[in-house]
Amino acid sequence: MEKRLVEDKLKLGVCYYPEHWSEDLWEDDFKRMKDLGITYVRMGEFAWTIFEPEEGNFSFDLFDRAVTKAHEFGLSVIMGTPTATPPAWLTEKYPDVLNVAQDGISYQHGARRHYNYNSENYRKLSSIIVTQMAQHYSSNPAIVGWQIDNELNCEIDVFYSEADHNAFRKWAKEKYKTLDNLNNAWGTVFWNQTYTNWNQVYLTRKTVPNSPNPHHMLDEKRFISDSAISYAALQADILRKHAPNHWITTNGMFKHIDNHRMTTEILDFYAYDSYPNFGRVIEDHSEKPLRDRKWSWNLSVVRSISPNYAIFEQQSGSGGWTTRLEQPSPKPGQLRLWTYQSIAHGADMVMYFRWRTATKGTEIYWHGINDYHNQPNRRVKEVEQVSSEVQQIGKKIVGSSYQAEAALILNYDNEWDGEFDQWHGPYATKSKDAWIKAFQYNHIPVDAFNLHSETTVVDLKRYKVLIYPHAAIVTKQQANLFSEYVQQGGNIIFGCRSGYKDETGQTYMKQFPGYLSDLVGVTVEEFTRVAPFEQVPSINFKGAHDIEANDFNEVLQLEKDAEVISTFSGAHFEGKPALVKRNDGLGSSYYYGGVFNLDLASLLINEFELNNYQEKFELPEEIELAIRQKDGNDYTFLLNYSDRPQEIVVKKEFRNMLTGNQVCGRVTLEPYDVLVLE
Known part of the structure; x- marks a missing residue:
C-alpha cells in the first residue's frame, strides 16, 4: 500500500533552530514567517543536549518556549527526534555507540552521524529520549508530526562497529539457518573462504587484495538497510504509542536503505x-x-x-560547508523554479532550508532564506512570490497525481550489487542517465518504478513502456512477471548484462540473458568490453546516423521469432545482431546488446506513442513538461531551466493558474520562469 502525504492545500514551511539564536529574535522570526505565508516550522533534530543535558536529566524549557511562541503566530511545528547527533556525555560514557570504519578505526565525537544503529546502549538511550519527548509533546496543540532522526545514512552508509558485526552474525544466522546454506549463498568455496563456525562470520573487513567476497558484500548492504529500518522502527513504535495523533516520517534519500519498505512498514509518508x-x-x-x-x-x-510527499529541506541559498561543497548562489528565479520543480513532481509540502544562515559551526556558508544580517534580500522576495502563488493554486493542485506512461525500473538488489560489480553497475548508471535525458529533452514525463518481491502485473500495467537497462539480477519469478506484462500489452526494454545473476549475485549456468531469453528471443553469442584504444563499434537504427556502441557489446543470437532492428558495424562481429524486438501477445520486448546513449534512447522513445503534448505545445529542449491530474483535470507545469528566455507555442487555450490570464499562441518564458496551466 502506497503511503502519501495528505494535506488540504499546498503548504510551505521552513527549518528553524531556536537553540542557535537569542530568544530576543524568536518573536520577530515567527512573525515574519507568518507574514510570508509559512505554515510549518521544523525544529529539534540536532538538540539532544538541550533536551537531556546530562544522562537522565531532561529539560524542555527552551523548546517549550519556542513551540509556544511559534503557535502564537499560528505556526505548526514538526519536531525532530535528536538522535542524529549524540551528546558528548553519551559518546564519552558509552564509546560502543560510535561508528567504526571498515579497517577498525573508530569515528569520534565532533561532527554528526557518528553513531551505529546496533549498539544496545544507543538503542536504549535513543528509546529513552524519544519516549520523554513523545510523552511531553503528545498533547501540545502546536505539534502536528515527527521527523525520526535526520537523513539516515547521510555522511556515512557503512557500519563496522563490534555491535554491527555481532548483529550481522545474528542476521546471517536467521537468514541462512545453517553454515552450509550461508557458504553456498556466498560461494565461499572460492579462494577457500569457507566458514566452519558462526564466530568466524563478520561484516566485510579489509582484505588482500582489497576485494571482499561480492556475495558477502551484497548481503552486507541488505543488513545495513535492515539495521537502519529497525532503528527507525524503534522510534516510530514509541511515537505511535505516546503521540498517536501525530504523523511520523523521516527525511532524505541515501544509499543502503530500502526506503520503500521503510515507508510502507513504519512511516505515514516519505x-x-x-x-x-x-x-x-x-x-x-x-x-x-x-x-x-x-x-x-x-x-x-x-x-x-x-x-x-513532503520536501523537508528545499534549497534556498548557496550551499557550502567550511570544508567542502562550494556552490554558487541561486540565480534570480531559481529558488522559485526549484520549488515548482518539487511541486510538479508531487510535493504537497515544501519547507525551505533554512530560515536564516547559521553564524556558527560547519554550515556557516550553507545559506538560508535570510542572511546573517536579517535584512531584506531577493531570496525572501522570491519566497514571498511563491507563497502568494501557492495560496492561489494550492487547493486545486494538492493531492493530484503525477502522470507518466513510461517508467525506469529500479531494484535495490541490482543497485547494491552494482556498487561493487564494475561489469554492470557503471553501465546501469550511464544508461539510466541517457534515458532520463531522453525523456526530459523530449518532454515525456517518466516515473521511477521499484521492483520488489510483491510486484504484480497490475502494478506494471500502469505503464505503456518499462526500461530496465542492465538488470544483472533477474529471478525466474521476475522474468515470468515481465512476460505476463508483455503478453497483456506492455513494452519492455533491456540492455546488455541483463539476467545472468541470481539473488545471491552468483551467475546462472545458463546462456545470457538467463531467464529473460525466452521473453526477448535471443541468447548472447559472445560479449566484450570496448577497450580504450579500440575503434568503437556502431549500430544503424532505422536509417538513422551511425550510433556509437560504447563500453560493452553483446553479439546476439536469435532463438525465437525476434526481429533484428540493428546490427553492429566496425568490429569483428560486423553484421551481427545488436538490437532486437520480439512481439509476444499484445506487447513487445526489446533487447540491446550494449550501453544506451542519448541518441539511441531518443530514437527508441519514438517507437511508442507516449505523450500527446505535441498537440498542445511546441517546446524547446530547455523546458521540462510535467503533468499532475486530479478529478479528471490536468495541471501542466512548464519549467525553464535555462538562463535565457525560451519561446514556446501554446496551441490550445489554457488558463495561467499563477496569474489568472488566458494563454494561447507564442509565449516567452523568462530565464528560470514557470508556467502552471489548466
Whole structure:
C-alpha cells in the first residue's frame, strides 16, 4: 500500500533552530514567517543536549518556549527526534555507540552521524529520549508530526562497529539457518573462504587484495538497510504509542536503505531533502548534462515511495560547508523554479532550508532564506512570490497525481550489487542517465518504478513502456512477471548484462540473458568490453546516423521469432545482431546488446506513442513538461531551466493558474520562469 502525504492545500514551511539564536529574535522570526505565508516550522533534530543535558536529566524549557511562541503566530511545528547527533556525555560514557570504519578505526565525537544503529546502549538511550519527548509533546496543540532522526545514512552508509558485526552474525544466522546454506549463498568455496563456525562470520573487513567476497558484500548492504529500518522502527513504535495523533516520517534519500519498505512498514509518508544546486557544481562531462534539472529524476524516485510527499529541506541559498561543497548562489528565479520543480513532481509540502544562515559551526556558508544580517534580500522576495502563488493554486493542485506512461525500473538488489560489480553497475548508471535525458529533452514525463518481491502485473500495467537497462539480477519469478506484462500489452526494454545473476549475485549456468531469453528471443553469442584504444563499434537504427556502441557489446543470437532492428558495424562481429524486438501477445520486448546513449534512447522513445503534448505545445529542449491530474483535470507545469528566455507555442487555450490570464499562441518564458496551466 502506497503511503502519501495528505494535506488540504499546498503548504510551505521552513527549518528553524531556536537553540542557535537569542530568544530576543524568536518573536520577530515567527512573525515574519507568518507574514510570508509559512505554515510549518521544523525544529529539534540536532538538540539532544538541550533536551537531556546530562544522562537522565531532561529539560524542555527552551523548546517549550519556542513551540509556544511559534503557535502564537499560528505556526505548526514538526519536531525532530535528536538522535542524529549524540551528546558528548553519551559518546564519552558509552564509546560502543560510535561508528567504526571498515579497517577498525573508530569515528569520534565532533561532527554528526557518528553513531551505529546496533549498539544496545544507543538503542536504549535513543528509546529513552524519544519516549520523554513523545510523552511531553503528545498533547501540545502546536505539534502536528515527527521527523525520526535526520537523513539516515547521510555522511556515512557503512557500519563496522563490534555491535554491527555481532548483529550481522545474528542476521546471517536467521537468514541462512545453517553454515552450509550461508557458504553456498556466498560461494565461499572460492579462494577457500569457507566458514566452519558462526564466530568466524563478520561484516566485510579489509582484505588482500582489497576485494571482499561480492556475495558477502551484497548481503552486507541488505543488513545495513535492515539495521537502519529497525532503528527507525524503534522510534516510530514509541511515537505511535505516546503521540498517536501525530504523523511520523523521516527525511532524505541515501544509499543502503530500502526506503520503500521503510515507508510502507513504519512511516505515514516519505520526505525528501532537495538540493538541485549540487547538479550545478558536480563535474559532468557527459552529453547535454541536466545540471539542476537532474533533480527531477531524484524527485521521481521519491514519488515512487510516496506519490504525494513532503520536501523537508528545499534549497534556498548557496550551499557550502567550511570544508567542502562550494556552490554558487541561486540565480534570480531559481529558488522559485526549484520549488515548482518539487511541486510538479508531487510535493504537497515544501519547507525551505533554512530560515536564516547559521553564524556558527560547519554550515556557516550553507545559506538560508535570510542572511546573517536579517535584512531584506531577493531570496525572501522570491519566497514571498511563491507563497502568494501557492495560496492561489494550492487547493486545486494538492493531492493530484503525477502522470507518466513510461517508467525506469529500479531494484535495490541490482543497485547494491552494482556498487561493487564494475561489469554492470557503471553501465546501469550511464544508461539510466541517457534515458532520463531522453525523456526530459523530449518532454515525456517518466516515473521511477521499484521492483520488489510483491510486484504484480497490475502494478506494471500502469505503464505503456518499462526500461530496465542492465538488470544483472533477474529471478525466474521476475522474468515470468515481465512476460505476463508483455503478453497483456506492455513494452519492455533491456540492455546488455541483463539476467545472468541470481539473488545471491552468483551467475546462472545458463546462456545470457538467463531467464529473460525466452521473453526477448535471443541468447548472447559472445560479449566484450570496448577497450580504450579500440575503434568503437556502431549500430544503424532505422536509417538513422551511425550510433556509437560504447563500453560493452553483446553479439546476439536469435532463438525465437525476434526481429533484428540493428546490427553492429566496425568490429569483428560486423553484421551481427545488436538490437532486437520480439512481439509476444499484445506487447513487445526489446533487447540491446550494449550501453544506451542519448541518441539511441531518443530514437527508441519514438517507437511508442507516449505523450500527446505535441498537440498542445511546441517546446524547446530547455523546458521540462510535467503533468499532475486530479478529478479528471490536468495541471501542466512548464519549467525553464535555462538562463535565457525560451519561446514556446501554446496551441490550445489554457488558463495561467499563477496569474489568472488566458494563454494561447507564442509565449516567452523568462530565464528560470514557470508556467502552471489548466
